[in-house]
Amino acid sequence: xxxxxxxxxxxxxxxxxxxxxxxxxxxxxxxxxxxxxxxxxxxxxxxxxxxxxxxxxxxxxxxxxxxxxxxxxxxxxxxxxxxxxxxxxxxxxxxxxxxxxxxxxxxxxxxxxx
Amino acid sequence: xxxxxxxxxxxxxxxxxxxxxxxxxxxxxxxxxxxxxxxxxxxxxxxxxxxxxxxxxxxxxxxxxxxxxxxxxxxxxxxxxxxxxxxxxxxxxxxxxxxxxxxxxxxxxxxxxx
Numbered sequence: 001x002x003x004x005x006x007x008x009x010x011x012x013x014x015x016x017x018x019x020x021x022x023x024x025x026x027x028x029x030x031x032x033x034x035x036x037x038x039x040x041x042x043x044x045x046x047x048x049x050x051x052x053x054x055x056x057x058x059x060x061x062x063x064x065x066x067x068x069x070x071x072x073x074x075x076x077x078x079x080x081x082x083x084x085x086x087x088x089x090x091x092x093x094x095x096x097x098x099x100x101x102x103x104x105x106x107x108x109x110x111x112x113x114x
Numbered sequence: 115x116x117x118x119x120x121x122x123x124x125x126x127x128x129x130x131x132x133x134x135x136x137x138x139x140x141x142x143x144x145x146x147x148x149x150x151x152x153x154x155x156x157x158x159x160x161x162x163x164x165x166x167x168x169x170x171x172x173x174x175x176x177x178x179x180x181x182x183x184x185x186x187x188x189x190x191x192x193x194x195x196x197x198x199x200x201x202x203x204x205x206x207x208x209x210x211x212x213x214x215x216x217x218x219x220x221x222x223x224x225x226x227x228x
Contacts, residue, residue: 102163
């Protein structure tokens with residue numbers, strides 16, 4: 001299975017600032033996703049990162065708050081904009097090679113907003 | 115009705131016993147089902163996936179799927195303290211603009227007592 005690397009692994013940020021999280025896969029993958037896991041909760045899908053086009057966002061998530069880039073088949077970024085304490089969470093990158101293949105996760109980025 | 119439902123637990127079993135984890139889903143058209151294990155502070159790790167009705171075995175793990183009842187389960191035989199973790203059930207959507215995304219249940223926390 002693909003190895004998925006995320007950075008930073010954790011960060012502490014000030015309210016109102018923005019942070020960009022990078023996700024690198026060691027092989028070309030068809031699909032990449034971004035999830036959020038709030039403390040004590042399960043995973044919530046933020047968006048599907050589409051290569052060469054705008055990301056597809058889930059209900060409750062908007063591009064202005066969570067802009068996503070996917071310039072090629074191995075790399076994606078998620079920006080958390082104008083952060084507030086409610087954005088404190090673990091952000092997880094996930095990838096899958098084809099529709100029928102299992103999906104794997106990076107180690108996550110643990111984000112705390114002061 | 116939530117798309118994927120799990121009993122949050124905690125489920126406590128003695129070492130060596132069988133742990134049974136259950137999951138129900140609402141979309142009758144779902145085709146693919148996944149079990150992830152998540153240790154505290156770590157990202158989800160895929161342990162089993164199943165596409166067809168019946169049982170699928172992999173070592174100490176057995177996934178069971180019953181599409182008529184919209185029910186999927188995970189059995190862990192000879193449970194070990196190292197199996198103590200949160201187990202996440204995930205179902206792949208097969209419709210609409212979010213085709214192929216994984217939707218997660220809240221997870222069941224398993225504790226295996228020595």
